[in-house]
Amino acid sequence: MKIIVADDREALDTQAAKMGIETIKSAIERNGHATIILATGTSQVGMLERLVDPENEVPWDKVTAYHLDEYVGVGEDNPASFRGYLRERFVDHAPGVEFVPINADADDIVEELTKLSERIQAAKIDLCFCGIGENCHLAFNEPPANFEGAAPFTGVQLDDVSRVQQVKEGWYTDLDSVPRTAISMSISQMMKAEKIICVVPDERKATAVKNAFTGDVDPQYPASILQKHPNCVVFLDPESAGLLETA
Ligand SMILES: O=P(O)(O)OC[C@H]1O[C@](O)(CO)[C@@H](O)[C@@H]1O
Numbered sequence: 564m565k566i567i568v569a570d571d572r573e574a575l576d577t578q579a580a581k582m583g584i585e586t587i588k589s590a591i592e593r594n595g596h597a598t599i600i601l602a603t604g605t606s607q608v609g610m611l612e613r614l615v616d617p618e619n620e621v622p623w624d625k626v627t628a629y630h631l632d633e634y635v636g637v638g639e640d641n642p643a644s645f646r647g648y649l650r651e652r653f654v655d656h657a658p659g660v661e662f663v664p665i666n667a668d669a670d671d672i673v674e675e676l677t678k679l680s681e682r683i684q685a686a687k688i689d690l691c692f693c694g695i696g697e698n699c700h701l702a703f704n705e706p707p708a709n710f711e712g713a714a715p716f717t718g719v720q721l722d723d724v725s726r727v728q729q730v731k732e733g734w735y736t737d738l739d740s741v742p743r744t745a746i747s748m749s750i751s752q753m754m755k756a757e758k759i760i761c762v763v764p765d766e767r768k769a770t771a772v773k774n775a776f777t778g779d780v781d782p783q784y785p786a787s788i789l790q791k792h793p794n795c796v797v798f799l800d801p802e803s804a805g806l807l808e809t810a
Contacts, residue, residue: 564795566776568804572764576609579762579798583610583690584619586758590689591625598627599690600748600756601653602702603645605732606694608652610762615656624659629683631693631702631753633667634742635718643734665716667746672718676746680715683752691756695763698724699771699784703747708785713749721745731767750788759795761786766802773806 569575583599590597601607615621630649639647646664654662663682669675698706705722726741735741753759763772775786776797789795799807 564776564790564792564797566797566799566804566807568799568801568807570801572609572800572802575762575764575798575800576613579610579692579760579796580613580616582796583614583692583760584621586690586760587621587626590757591622594689596625596627597689598629598686600629600631600688600692600753601649602631602693602762603648604694606762606764606768607692609764610692611652615653617656621657622659623657626657627661627663627686628653628657629663629679629686629688629748630665632745632747633665635667635672635744635746636742638668639664643729665746672746676714676716676718679746683715683748688756689758691753691759693753693759693761695761695768695771695775695786696725697728697767697771698722699775699786700725701750701785701788702753703745704750704785706785707782708750708788710750710780710782710788713751715749715752716746717749719745719747750785754788754792757794759789759792761789761795761797763797763803764800766805768803769805772797772799772803777807 569578587597633645637644666675703719721743729735729741730738774784780787780790
């Protein structure tokens with residue numbers, strides 16, 4: 564794992580997107596196709612905007628995109644829906660991309676989980692984007708995290724720290740309306756990606772960054788597992804890096 568502290572948030576978004584584009588193009592050159600995983604949330608907005616800039620000339624029709632997580636029971640039209648977020652900020656700007664949404668309001672959630680898990684298990688993942696939560700969650704894998712053995716997609720209970728974060732960021736108006744359950748990609752599935760680009764701006768994440776990346780790998784800090792990935796790059800801005808000794 565490598566940490567890059569960008570000069571500011573714009574530079575962070577630009578550098579992370581550039582690395583993402585290079586990774587996607589290189590996979591397409593080698594294999595004719597790229598399979599990626601996208602994250603959502605406030606931290607990913609600027610990076611995604613740059614990723615889909617038409618000037619990059621990414622042949623999106625040669626890309627399949629999964630995403631990390633979704634609230635159970637939330638329809639795609641809900642403004643807080645992660646797949647709705649991705650359609651607006653990614654799919655609509657990536658012509659021809661094959662998007663695999665987590666339909667977390669499906670009538671049969673178990674069937675949806677099985678279908679998604681079987682599909683991603685058969686795929687070779689070239690790139691996984693992720694962010695981390697204020698409690699160090701990775702996707703919606705809350706502390707204490709299961710680092711091994713989970714199915715690729717599982718049902719999870721949301722931690723109140725994460726639910727409060729969603730209200731603070733303006734995705735929900737009050738805590739009661741934030742769902743208590745979600746579907747999340749498991750950590751073991753994320754770690755299978757050939758490359759991981761972790762995008763973590765903002766002073767709000769400074770403690771999580773310190774806990775995840777300076778101590779031992781610890782289930783209480785789910786994102787700490789990224790230290791073990793051979794090809795993971797964590798992009799920080801000066802604010803999120805504020806509690807790192809080297810910053
Ligand atoms: O980007 P945010 O909203 O700060 O959240 C951090 C991470 O938590 C999630 O919202 C939940 O998994 C991720 O998609 C995101 O990258």
